[in-house]
Amino acid sequence: MPDSTGQPHPDRFRLETTADGSQTFFSDEFNQLFHSHFGAHQEADAKFVQVTRLAERAAHRSQITLIDICYGLGYNTAAALTTIWHINPQCRVHWYGLEADRDVPRAAIAANLLNPWPETVRQTLTDLAHAETLDRDIIQARLLIGDARQTITQLRDANLQADAIFLDPFAPPDCPQLWSVEFLTHVAHCLAPDGDLATYSCAAAVRSALIAAGLHIGSTPPIGRNTHGTAARWNPDTLTPLDRRAREHLHTRAAIPYRDPDGTDSADTLRTRRRDEQARSTLEATTRWKKRWRQPPAISTVDGVELKSEMN
Numbered sequence: 001m002p003d004s005t006g007q008p009h010p011d012r013f014r015l016e017t018t019a020d021g022s023q024t025f026f027s028d029e030f031n032q033l034f035h036s037h038f039g040a041h042q043e044a045d046a047k048f049v050q051v052t053r054l055a056e057r058a059a060h061r062s063q064i065t066l067i068d069i070c071y072g073l074g075y076n077t078a079a080a081l082t083t084i085w086h087i088n089p090q091c092r093v094h095w096y097g098l099e100a101d102r103d104v105p106r107a108a109i110a111a112n113l114l115n116p117w118p119e120t121v122r123q124t125l126t127d128l129a130h131a132e133t134l135d136r137d138i139i140q141a142r143l144l145i146g147d148a149r150q151t152i153t154q155l156r157d158a159n160l161q162a163d164a165i166f167l168d169p170f171a172p173p174d175c176p177q178l179w180s181v182e183f184l185t186h187v188a189h190c191l192a193p194d195g196d197l198a199t200y201s202c203a204a205a206v207r208s209a210l211i212a213a214g215l216h217i218g219s220t221p222p223i224g225r226n227t228h229g230t231a232a233r234w235n236p237d238t239l240t241p242l243d244r245r246a247r248e249h250l251h252t253r254a255a256i257p258y259r260d261p262d263g264t265d266s267a268d269t270l271r272t273r274r275r276d277e278q279a280r281s282t283l284e285a286t287t288r289w290k291k292r293w294r295q296p297p298a299i300s301t302v303d304g305v306e307l308k309s310e311m312n
């Protein structure tokens, strides 16, 4: 809650320094950092901006449409705008941010966390955190405050087609509402035919939900975190295929996705529904898959074809 000056209460967000020296907040509610402890800035660049090919797009386009799901401190958008305007200072960005808590971006600004980015980006995001709507030569932006399960329907109903979507909720077991098949189906409707969706998560439940939403998925490099992230597109051409270990993961009970039929259920309800479905499932137990991949053989065979281990 803001204090009497309109600023977020200073104790609400505890600062932590990540491995690349950049700072982030710790969420008491979700009991986790807002970014990877391997590096908040590195994560924004490597897991979101590079995966959605914003530099390439900026070089050839006069407009880019971007949706940032779980805007938070604004790092992913700050990294995106920095890249786009470095390459093409005139590129007009149509930007939509979804965030439940308007205090998060305001607290980041109050703690000077946007200072490392260029002045144009910092000023744009400072104005955005307070006005929540901007209409300028190089950016048209709307920060939609509320549960992303509801705000995404505004974008879907407007038939918005984004070139890039950043999907950055807290981890699936802690925030399952934003990883369900139903939510990701709304998100997929907002992705342009040549658009890229990026997320840090490599969870089988997330990947299978993206597939259930009709998208093709690929792996993204394990920079920053010790696991790969996921890219999703309508057209698989530019995707890096999953390795065999990850493909097999999609045939285990871990790949049973979260379900949220009306988009209104609590996190507990989603977790229980998934656990019940896993208990009834005839898919391979995830513990068996884990055991199989713990000690990879140097050489294995599939259908008589010799393969080098694809273990990461």
Ligand SMILES: C[S@@+](CC[C@H](N)C(=O)[O-])C[C@H]1O[C@@H](n2cnc3c(N)ncnc32)[C@H](O)[C@@H]1O
Pocket (backbone or CB within 6 Å): 033, 034, 035, 044, 069, 070, 071, 072, 073, 074, 075, 076, 077, 098, 099, 100, 101, 104, 146, 147, 148, 149, 168, 169, 170, 175, 177, 178
């Ligand atoms: C992992 S942090 C995102 C970090 C952010 N992308 C950044 O670069 O700073 C997750 C964010 O999701 C927000 N959030 C949690 N539940 C939400 C919901 N149901 N709808 C929208 N945002 C939500 C939290 O307030 C938090 O800011």
